[in-house]
Amino acid sequence: xxxxxxxxxxxxxxxxxxxxxxxxxxxxxxxxxxxxxxxxxxxxxxxxxxxxxxxxxxxxxxxxxxxxxxxxxxxxxxxxxxxxxxxxxxxxxxxxxxxxxxxxxxxxxxxxxxx
Amino acid sequence: xxxxxxxxxxxxxxxxxxxxxxxxxxxxxxxxxxxxxxxxxxxxxxxxxxxxxxxxxxxxxxxxxxxxxxxxxxxxxxxxxxxxxxxxxxxxxxxxxxxxxxxxxxxxxxxxxx
Numbered sequence: 001x002x003x004x005x006x007x008x009x010x011x012x013x014x015x016x017x018x019x020x021x022x023x024x025x026x027x028x029x030x031x032x033x034x035x036x037x038x039x040x041x042x043x044x045x046x047x048x049x050x051x052x053x054x055x056x057x058x059x060x061x062x063x064x065x066x067x068x069x070x071x072x073x074x075x076x077x078x079x080x081x082x083x084x085x086x087x088x089x090x091x092x093x094x095x096x097x098x099x100x101x102x103x104x105x106x107x108x109x110x111x112x113x114x115x
Numbered sequence: 116x117x118x119x120x121x122x123x124x125x126x127x128x129x130x131x132x133x134x135x136x137x138x139x140x141x142x143x144x145x146x147x148x149x150x151x152x153x154x155x156x157x158x159x160x161x162x163x164x165x166x167x168x169x170x171x172x173x174x175x176x177x178x179x180x181x182x183x184x185x186x187x188x189x190x191x192x193x194x195x196x197x198x199x200x201x202x203x204x205x206x207x208x209x210x211x212x213x214x215x216x217x218x219x220x221x222x223x224x225x226x227x228x229x
Contacts, residue, residue: 004158042119042219043159043204090158103149104217106158 003027006091006107013081014115021076021110023091032074033104035090036060043090049074050096081114088112117142119207121220129228132195136223138188138205146208150179150190153202153222162190162203195227 004025013019025032030051035043035058045058049068063085064078074093078085088111092104119140128134140148147166151159163172163179165188171180176193192199202222209216 040124040221040224042221044219045217092158103161103164106160108158109156111156 004091004093004105004107006089006110008110009108010111010113012113012115015080015082017081019078019081019112021089021091021112023074023076023107024072025074025093025105025107026072027093027095027105028071029093029095029105030071031094031096032068033092033094034058034064034066034074034076035092036062037088037090037109039088047076081112083114086112086114117207117209117218119205119218119220121203121205121223123223124221125224125226127226127228128195130195130197134192134195134225136190136192136203136205136225138190138220140186140188140205140207140218142186142207142209142218144209145183145186148179148181148188149206149208150177150188151204151206153204155201159204192225195225197227197229200225200227 007022032049034047037043044060046060046062047066049055055066064076066076088109090109091107094102094104122137149164150162153159162177165172165181178191181188202224204222205220207218
């Protein structure tokens with residue numbers, strides 16, 4: 001069982017609200033990721049971080065922002081939620097010193113519903 | 116275009132039976148291929164990882180194969196159990212960047228009936 005946690009697990013919120021999805025890991029991993037996944041579809045990378053104070057946008061354009069002030073913490077923020085943001089958000093982490101065996105460990109996900 | 120295609124999209128089998136899931140990819144340059152299991156409402160969990168030189172890798176009742184020449188992989192599940200009901204996702208990593216970009220398939224939804 002991976003030591004990576006996400007809160008909240010479920011969130012129902014109205015349009016226009018600001019939300020922050022929390023992600024933390026206790027494995028000391030330097031890399032962290034945020035993915036978006038819709039039912040029956042593949043995971044899409046929306047943000048990633050190589051380490052503290054390093055953040056990059058992923059392949060899927062997202063209106064969300066992220067920060068990496070501490071190694072173990074990688075929160076995702078939506079300034080103004082819209083119904084199009086309804087999805088499942090998965091956080092993951094990995095250690096870059098594993099070479100080809102580097103494996104991403106995923107949190108349980110946050111299911112977001114924007115009304 | 117780098118893609119990962121999985122088949123079948125969904126599969127229903129009876130408990131105790133075997134099954135095989137397929138993955139075809141066009142990712143290049145290839146680094147490694149992983150199979151993940153994702154239970155409903157949970158994040159994916161890694162089952163196996165294979166590099167270019169590996170043809171087969173087992174993890175309990177799960178056996179993955181890789182043919183790097185034809186760019187195909189399969190995941191064989193032996194003596195299925197109810198707890199095997201999940202989505203199985205094929206993930207291919209390239210060597211084109213320091214990030215080790217991951218390409219995800221859409222998964223095969225397996226349902227095991229008693």
